[in-house]
Amino acid sequence: MIPLLLALAVALLLTWWMASGRSRLSIMDHPNERSLHAQPVPRSGGVAILLGILAGWGWLSVEQGIPAPLLWIMWAAILVAGISLLDDLFELPAWVRFPVHILAAVLILIGGVPLPCGWPGWVITLFGIVWMLNLYNFMDGMDGFAGGMTLAGFAFLGVGGYIAGDLPYAWWCWVVAAAAFGFL
DSSP, rough: OOHHHHHHHHHHHHHHHHHTTOSSTOEEOOOTTOSSSSSEEEOOOOHHHHHHHHHHHHHHHHHHEEEEEEEEHHHHHHHHHHHHHHHHHHHHOHHHHHHHHHHHHHHHHHTTTTOSSSHHHHHHHHHHHHHHHHHHHTTTTTTTTTHHHHHHHHOOOOOOOOHHHHHHHHHHHHHHHHHHHHOO
């Protein structure tokens, strides 16, 4: 339970702090013709979620050790978070973000994530990861939508792991859900 509470608390407190205007990462998204909001809103909530996840995963890694594929996933997530933060700061074009998304997907694949069907599975999974990264980037502009999808998706992945008897997997997923909940 401690990793979940830690992820929740870190994400909640950092989200509050960054949205308060006291943070140097208080990057505001000013409405434009594609926006769903009428007033400026903070853009840096992903940092709070990522740090909440890393806090909870840090606790789990002390308790359980870190599964090797998760290390690769962490590096890929940090890479995507970095380019996303730069995008929030400078509004990067897609041709700058897209190769980083591909590199992150390749890191996950070479990190030992099991794939079905040989090389076709590798290609399909690479495409799927890049697709989801871009889908989340799109959803990120809809206030709370990406966070809500993260909460629901990882909560259910954790339930699936629990039902399958893989409690460590369930906990790693539930930490992500807890951090998303703290953000929301």
